[in-house]
Amino acid sequence: MQHTECATCGRKLKDKKSIERGYGPVCYDKHLQAIEEEFERNQMTIYDVIEGEAYV
Numbered sequence: 001m002q003h004t005e006c007a008t009c010g011r012k013l014k015d016k017k018s019i020e021r022g023y024g025p026v027c028y029d030k031h032l033q034a035i036e037e038e039f040e041r042n043q044m045t046i047y048d049v050i051e052g053e054a055y056v
């Protein structure tokens with residue numbers, strides 16, 4: 001699945017990595033921080049969380 005806009009702020013995504021992630025670089029950093037907090041709560045791996053969201 002490919003994303004054309006950032007899931008957080010709605011800006012258009014230009015680079016391939018951002019499109020694959022669905023977030024711009026800045027929002028992705030924030031998103032990762034949120035995931036890390038969730039990871040600490042749930043004891044999941046960060047990769048489980050990222051891939052689960054990417055393929056919903």
Ligand SMILES: [Zn+2]
Nearest residue numbers: 006009024027
């Ligand atoms: Zn954004």
